[in-house]
Amino acid sequence: MRDGWAAAESERAVNNLIRLGVVMEVDAAERRARVRFGGLESEWLPWGVSRAGTTRTASAPSVGEQRVIFSPYGDTAQAVIGPAIYQDDHDAPTDSADVHIAEFPDGTRVSYDSASHALTVDAGTATVVVNCQSATIAAESVTLDAPETHCTGALIVDGDATFNGGAVTHGGKSIGKTHTHIGVQSGSATSGPPT
Numbered sequence: 001m002r003d004g005w006a007a008a009e010s011e012r013a014v015n016n017l018i019r020l021g022v023v024m025e026v027d028a029a030e031r032r033a034r035v036r037f038g039g040l041e042s043e044w045l046p047w048g049v050s051r052a053g054t055t056r057t058a059s060a061p062s063v064g065e066q067r068v069i070f071s072p073y074g075d076t077a078q079a080v081i082g083p084a085i086y087q088d089d090h091d092a093p094t095d096s097a098d099v100h101i102a103e104f105p106d107g108t109r110v111s112y113d114s115a116s117h118a119l120t121v122d123a124g125t126a127t128v129v130v131n132c133q134s135a136t137i138a139a140e141s142v143t144l145d146a147p148e149t150h151c152t153g154a155l156i157v158d159g160d161a162t163f164n165g166g167a168v169t170h171g172g173k174s175i176g177k178t179h180t181h182i183g184v185q186s187g188s189a190t191s192g193p194p195t
Helices: 002-016
Strands: 018-027 032-037 066-070 080-085 099-103 109-113 118-122
Antiparallel strands (some): 018 066, 066 080
């Protein structure tokens, strides 16, 4: 009888070592989640992350996400929520082996295609903020495609400045090629300000 119980307990422990579960609830503040596996719902369990030392990462699991559950010694009370596995409701955002993607619930995507050497950030209606002491962009060309570009500080241009269209103004006055001056007279006199 005792041998039969020991064998059953050993089998139970082995079966619980690694399970597949679905996240049911998430407590991001406590870094804990509850998962359902084998018809049972777990206690609040910690989830693993890629880094948790002086370098840290954070990305809480989402409800409905399928995860691997590791239980030391087969004891589900000590279980840890491991990596995620794709499923029909949450499939991979790409089928390319060359593309690394982070996709977020609001539709924002950050992707890098190592085959085409293209880094793309699709932020949609999100706000992108970069805070640093100094930033340098080194490229063969840079295009700013926006209805308006606002520089809040001094602007220093070491090379030529070419204006292909629109108006060039200073202090509310046009200084472009079509501007005119008042008080103009021939000789060495100085003209008046632009009109």
